[in-house]
Amino acid sequence: MNLIELIGRFHPVLVHLPIGIFVLVIVMDGLTRFDKFTYLSASIRLILGIGILSAILSLVTGYTLSLEGINNQDLVDNHQWTAIGTTALFTIYYFLRQKLMAKRLAHTYTLLLLLVMLAWTGHQGGSLTHGEGFLTEGTLDAKTITAAPLDIKDINQALVYKDLVQYTLNQKCVQCHGSKKQKGKLRLDDLSWIKAGGKNGNLINTTDPSDGELIKRILLDDIDEHHMPPKEKTQLTDAELVIFQWWINAGASFDKSVAALSPDAKVIKALASFKAENQIQEKTIVKTREPIDKLDEQIKKRLEKMGWVVSTISLDDNHIRLIGYNIEGTINDALVAAAEISEHVIELKLSFSALKDNDLKNLNQFINLEKLWLDHTDISDNALKQVTALNNLGYLNIVNTKTTAGGVKNLMNLPNLKMIYLQGIKITTDERLALESIKTNANLYFGDSMKSVITDTIFVKKAE
Ligand code: HEC
Known part of the structure; x- marks a missing residue:
């Protein structure tokens, strides 16, 4: 991992700082209207200043993170420009605040505008980490295919x-x-x-x-x-x-x-x-997911307590996506808990986590898994052995891990695997050629060609 990547990785953590500080500023500023709280006014400028500094740091780390290019570029661009706009607005506010305070109505509208901009930026960033549109570029969604075969x-x-x-x-x-x-x-x-x-x-x-x-x-x-x-x-x-x-x-x-x-x-x-x-x-295979009951709320709460982000795949499909960005305790414990509902899980994201090979011992229980992200972790070929049991897996991301060509080769027989993202892992040109010459459905993405792949498996809900 180089320095740029390291800096970028602080972004998801760091952004909470300006968001928190700015919300605090808006609340305090609102409160100063009441006599009881006028004393707050004296501290707001300093807090706002710190907020702006932390926002600038977030812009820098966010920009470096975007250089890794693992997200939907349009979403990233939008997020970047709103974030810059929001930071600029707070900076302008820093200088104009004294003047604005005198005009009550203008001040109120300004605070509202700042709040909206802040929420909007945060929402866009959230969509990026939680995976809306994440790496789906180049694949057709089921609708496009079925609408126009x-x-x-x-x-x-x-x-x-x-x-x-x-x-x-x-x-x-x-x-x-x-x-x-x-x-x-x-x-x-x-x-x-x-x-x-x-x-x-x-x-x-x-x-x-x-x-x-x-x-x-x-x-x-x-x-x-x-x-x-x-x-x-x-x-x-x-x-x-x-x-x-x-x-x-x-x-x-x-x-x-x-x-x-x-x-x-x-x-x-x-x-x-x-x-x-x-x-x-014309060869498109239409594969049906078996309908599944709604996830038990108790279990969901328990998983969320452990740090999992749990979301259902769509309104009419109760399968779930698990994201382990902020797992408390060991990932192994978190996975053992998640295995209780393993049949529900069709997407599992452990990117950028403290994942170790040993943590994945029970991965083979997640038999319905279709997409798996293990990128930017310390896993090696040993971890990939667990992946060979996942017969439904269509998408695998092992970007920037310690895996090698040997480990990847073992995966090439997975019947449904369409795409492996593996830029940043150590593979020689010869090894790459050898991998690419294996006859399978799996496409390897090394980060140097932008060929995108039309998925030929689409999942639709089985009529109940
Ligand atoms: C990734 C997004 C993207 C895709 C895919 C894309 N475009 Fe565009 N297109 C743009 C953007 C951004 C502009 C405006 C900037 C510019 O004019 O170059 C644009 C502008 C245009 C314009 C000029 C419209 C005008 O009146 O100024 C035409 C024509 C156009 N695109 C045709 C196409 C066609 C045909 C395709 C598919 C073969 C296509 N675009 C695919 C992003 C895209």
């Missing part, structure tokens, strides 16, 4: 816009240009939005097709900052580019079939590759 028997009958163009937009653009986010004031999830265009107006120029904003963006050089999709995201394939160009040059109709737009030889070839590239989806 590629179902083309005869490519000539396919509708160019709906089956090819919109299908591609859904996979590669809509996460930033859809109902949740509208980067560049643009939505691409439906033809009415596409016709409406974005910040710079029309997307498609029917009189001069090569001049439309959409085609220009996707054809720009990869490294141009205006290139779409942004360079760190899954790019359009050559076949998709050919199909987009063909569709736009032919007038960007929203209802014509492939045959009606008479594809030439180049396009026919692209259509064939497009079909092949997306064939994976």
Whole structure:
């Protein structure tokens, strides 16, 4: 672990300091309105100053933590800017406080604004540690797949816009240009939005097709900052580019079939590759999780007392995610307690914890585990032996651990394993090649290529 990482790791602990201090300042400031508490006024400036210093430290540690890049970058960016904004506001308040105190109403609104900003920043940070969207970039959520399965028997009958163009937009653009986010004031999830265009107006120029904003963006050089999709995201394939160009040059109709737009030889070839590239989806295995009863409240409380963060996977699924960021006592004890409800647990996160190999002795009881985070801990190959029993495991993160190629090799036979994140572990180029040549479904992510993987297992709730 290098110094930068070490500094970054203090962030989740340190942030509680400015939050606590700022809340205290707001409360004290409010209380000074009452005669009984006017004496508090004298100390607020000092406390506020300390709060600002601790906020700046949190910004620095947060920034270094973000360099590890293990979170959703968009969420991190948002969090970063709100945090900077909040710190700036408190700093301005520090200097203007005296003046504001005289104007009661303005002072009240300022305090409310500060409180809202603080809560917002804290909430964003919380979403990052508690895993909303954590490392799910590049995987499609079940909804996207089920809403738009590629179902083309005869490519000539396919509708160019709906089956090819919109299908591609859904996979590669809509996460930033859809109902949740509208980067560049643009939505691409439906033809009415596409016709409406974005910040710079029309997307498609029917009189001069090569001049439309959409085609220009996707054809720009990869490294141009205006290139779409942004360079760190899954790019359009050559076949998709050919199909987009063909569709736009032919007038960007929203209802014509492939045959009606008479594809030439180049396009026919692209259509064939497009079909092949997306064939994976036709093999999609739909796997059902057995429904499970709601977790007993008593047990939940007991686990939370030990430091576990316990949350259910979704509103209609009682399986749970356990996060052991702040376990009191040994992790082994915490896992023994958690094993009591092992069937409930499908996600287990022990990242950045004091985890040791011996702590995982009963990991094999967590038979339903689908995702496991052991990253940034001292575990070695011995710990990975316990992982080999987890037949449902699809995702494993062992970034920055003492594991080696030997340990990873033993995992490659796990039937459902799709993804192992292992950057930062000691593996030679030869070992890496040997691992990559093993024929399995598991993809290895070494941190140097941004290829993202379409999951081919989706879990849906079994009808009760
Ligand atoms: C990771 C997020 C992200 C993804 C994925 C993404 N974009 Fe964008 N897009 C942006 C951002 C941010 C902007 C605004 C900045 C800019 O104009 O470059 C933008 C702007 C645009 C614009 C310009 C809108 C206007 O009128 O100014 C177009 C067109 C566009 N994107 C098309 C696409 C297409 C097509 C895809 C998929 C092939 C795509 N984008 C995927 C983030 C994304």
